[in-house]
Amino acid sequence: MLQTTNEMMEGEGPTARQKDVLDAVLRLLVEEGDRLTMTAVARRASCSKETLYKWFGDRDGLLTATVQWQASKVRVPPVDRQGLDLASLAASLERFASDWLRVISSDTSIALNRVAVVHAGSDKRDLGAIVLERGRFALGRRLKPVLEAGSEAGLLEFDDAETAFRTFFGLVARDVQIRLLLGDRLELTDAEIDGDAARATQQFLALHGAKTGPAAP
């Protein structure tokens, strides 16, 4: 085992130049999928392969750094806790839903999920774990406080926030992600995404909204 320098491991974030390289990897990943080669990365990023190996250790290290770099860019916006009426709660949920749909239907996300799925099929489960942690689970951590605030405010009713979140997740994502990963061209427009987000939110509220007594017609 050679004593490689391998900066980037356990260090503070990537330098500006390294970020450029990682962005190049992202672009190549979208274009080439897992056929991406180190040579192609070096050419696209205008750097030498030697530098790639010095910075990232090996191909997996480069991929891992890329996934983390992208994950660090996707930042789910925090929710303002003030408005606790039904309208603002619904608005928050709808916002989450449309943001999430936009993320999972982006070319970058699809490409990244693909490589993570590939690696999960090998021994290394790292990439899949990172993608899950910064994607699905990060979303859950963000959304749960919102759900619980809604519950405490008497707007929502559920036994378990985790289960409620998974229901919401299912209503939002449905078959979109698996279809995209399997190559189905879904071409979601902004309008469709917003419509789906609204539908999912209404369905979720129908399932978990507090009963306010029957509204007579």
Place this chain on the structure above:
Amino acid sequence: MLQTTNEMMEGEGPTARQKDVLDAVLRLLVEEGDRLTMTAVARRASCSKETLYKWFGDRDGLLTATVQWQASKVRVPPVDRQGLDLASLAASLERFASDWLRVISSDTSIALNRVAVVHAGSDKRDLGAIVLERGRFALGRRLKPVLEAGSEAGLLEFDDAETAFRTFFGLVARDVQIRLLLGDRLELTDAEIDGDAARATQQFLALHGAKTGPAAP
């Protein structure tokens, strides 16, 4: 371009011996993921590589034949149309849900979906298309008549059967498939699957069940 014999293309189904080979590929795919090599297949199936290439053309042909072979084995049972009361409808839906969860959480399905996702990332979209066609879309084709029968019987209410199906799909699958593909070990027990199927069915009925008037306590 050599004139290979390439049986299996556009022919009637595989012979018994070929089925044995394809089953060996399935087992290897579960064990090795996409690291599966032609040499390993030949060894495991006790056949020569020459035969593999003669029968299946090339590596992709072998994988395609394998996906189709597995797809031909997963046969969604038809639904008995007779019982049109709410209980039997719910039972049908629940049956679909648990069957589907069992399929997507099986090792074979995960492995197959992984290779299909990989290939969808390349140019070839064949495998992904096959998996979608025989999986997600086949399920939709089976379930829609059930939903429409429920609608005609006044048990369900929805505008569009496709949209209703996707809602059901989302309620059943939630985040299970993507988590499994990304390497999350979910280890669903039969009891959990049945419970999830029942929950999804109840939620779907709550959203799309016909209003029978408020049941006074």
Place this chain on the structure above:
DNA sequence: GCCGAACCGTAACGTACGGTACGGCCCTTT
């Protein structure tokens, strides 16, 4: 009992690609 076809096992070929080595350029430091 012989013939040919199908098939097994394995060796060999070609290539693509991960990883390494090296010469030259630029830029900072003194």
Place this chain on the structure above:
DNA sequence: AAAGGGCCGTACCGTACGTTACGGTTCGGC
């Protein structure tokens, strides 16, 4: 201005694997 480190470009190495080729074996048909 000289020195040295960091990095680019590229040539190179080793290997894994898809694909092909070939000798030996089994088996059904006559």
